[in-house]
Amino acid sequence: MAEQQETHQQWLDQLAAASRTKQETFMKGIANRLGRPSRMTEKPQHPFRGAPDFWNAFEWTIEERVERFTDNFKAVGGHVARLADMDAAKQFIADKAAEMGAKYIVRQDQQELEALGLEAALAEANISVWNTDPGQSWKARAAEADFGIVIADYAAAYTGSITVLSAKEKGRSVSLLPTVLMVIIPLERLKTRLGEILKNFDAAGRENLPAGIHFISGPSRSADIENDLTIGVHGPGIVYALLVG
Template sequence: MGDSYSEFLKQLEDRSRVKQERFMNHIATRLKRPRVLEKPEHPFRGAPDFWHAFTWSEEERIEHFTANFQNAGGHVIRAADMQEASILIAEQAHELEAKHIIRQDESALAELGLEKALPDASIYAWNSNAQEQWKARAAEADMGVVMADYAAAYTGSVTVLSAPNKGRSVSLLPTMLVVLIPLYRLKTRLGEILGQFDQTQTPREQLPSGIHFISGPSRSADIENDLTIGVHGPGQVLAILVG
């Protein structure tokens, strides 16, 4: 591709810019007013006011997260600390006879010491060298291990953000997904997490490319309404609440 392709993209870009101006003017004309160029006052931004006051205690958050996540077909267990979490993960891996495991390249996950606990399994840390075919490593993995960046109790969801050391594939391609949730990252409402990505909190250029909310195992009801688990994403999801 090379030069001719970038030339092609540039042509598209030039055309698009001219066109875009006409497109927006057309919208304004249809709305029977001049173009709006100043940011309009948005009096209805976000959830209704009463919702912002809604908050659960830590015990309630744990209880609701667990109930919601399990209702969606996921599993939830608690661990006092990362050490106990490490033992629980190793147990799961034994039970599943997991031969290939992939984890995000985070220090908290390195400290789990899975390599030592599971000497027979091949364990990879995402994107830890430039030669590996990382998507293929994730696709063949029996188990993917990630840290949750946030979690919301009200909907039973975990949030994972992409980064060079945190692949989107690790929470998507393996057969089973293990998510570690430090309790202090477990919020009540979805809005407490979404609000963090607003421009006042995180400027656009600092947003990760992928922000993924995961609320249980991959599912489909497309064949006669019969629930199937693990159609494309992980069919088994284990959330470990740590703390």
């Protein structure tokens, strides 16, 4: 029995040695193709961490931010409107609701949206305010909504991205489930780079992070294995970014 165990162990050692030889040959082949005399055995040095100084200092003017954000957001199928103030945003939403026949609307429970007075502007629509009725199935209400209305916490012009945070009064379903999403972006929240937004989360610390951080870059886009693109399968098929200010 001992002799059999020793023979088995020798066989395993031979397999391991052969495997290491093949690995070494393979890695040396890669090194040769890269023009190196031998394979690297130590990890390369990384003297820089994070974004370089020139990128951290890079910033567009507000008009450049508006122009770049608009171009980038439209390039992926989104819609952008530049509006003077919140009254203009209210009128824009009311006009689109009338144009599209929107009857069911859900919005976040935020003071800025309360001040809009959408209930008066959309008297014929059924407007629900997220999480205000504990007996309501809010995910179902958001899924059946024609319009979802939120206010962006941030937006990045360079990537054409909108950032929406989740909270008790700001359910993620409001931006993920309705057919049409309306995002109000106060101009002071439109940044040049995504890094300007991300550093706020680092500064807050893990214990102070919101329940969800969502980056929205146009309508939902999905493709199958044959790259057949479909819009609106996993989220709103129509997204309006309303730049206000």
